[in-house]
Amino acid sequence: MDDLVTRSVCRLMVPFVQLYGAYLVFYGHLSPGGGFAGGAVIAASFILYALSFGQETASRRIAPGISHLMESGGGLLFVLAGLFGIMLGGTFLANKAAGFYMGIPGQLFSGGIIMILSFGVGIKVTSTMVTLYNSLSKRG
Amino acid sequence: MEVNPLIIVAIVLLMAYTFFYTPVGQIRNFLVLSVLFIIGVTLVLAVSEMPLFGSAEAPAYNNVALFYIEETVPQTGAINAVAAIITDFRSFDTLGEATVLFTAVAAALANLGALGNKE
Known part of the structure; x- marks a missing residue:
């Protein structure tokens, strides 16, 4: 599909959609949202880009190798953050007992491990949806 | 009304009998319809036992x-x-x-x- 209107609108929309997705991921412990919803929004922006600009242009923005790395990296970040709790003297995936930075409730940097885990889940959901779209649309 | 687990087991056995052991035809249609009717009545009775929406006595509010x-x-x-x-x-x-x-x-x-x- 090669349409001037679609391409122009998508070029304007994609940055804002991605910004909103990042907001959902990083403010997950303060407002409705979180890793799953934010990752899905970011992945939707990539899929929108691929739909309007074509698969070749989109895979230059986010290469399949990068997507696979993000897929493994998100899960590894989750597990490593959990193991970090053991190193610091708590249990697996411990938050307050492991001494993560609690901060003042309501501020952005608060809640300790919650933001890290949301980030990992967001990366993982993004790469999952992008990878599934790529592999399903490759054969036509 | 408390739904007896035995009733559910009986319905499942009746369904299996209906679908696998009766010949295709009017008898089978009648049996299928009667099994569906029993299941529907059971589900409606179960729904009527659910707490009201937003009720303070709902089991979820513990x-x-x-x-x-x-x-x-x-x-x-x-x-x-x-x-x-x-x-x-x-x-x-x-x-x-x-x-x-x-x-x-x-x-x-x-x-x-x-x-x-x-x-």
């Missing part, structure tokens, strides 16, 4: 919900109770969900051959 409302901010430092439950109180469950996503992608890539392994 001390667990009260614990989350009271202990979320002191124990996790997050003001969003849902995020605190997902990634702090129940983070093992979220790890399992991430594993499910990983398994789904691995299975899809293996089946679609998207990793470059030619047939």
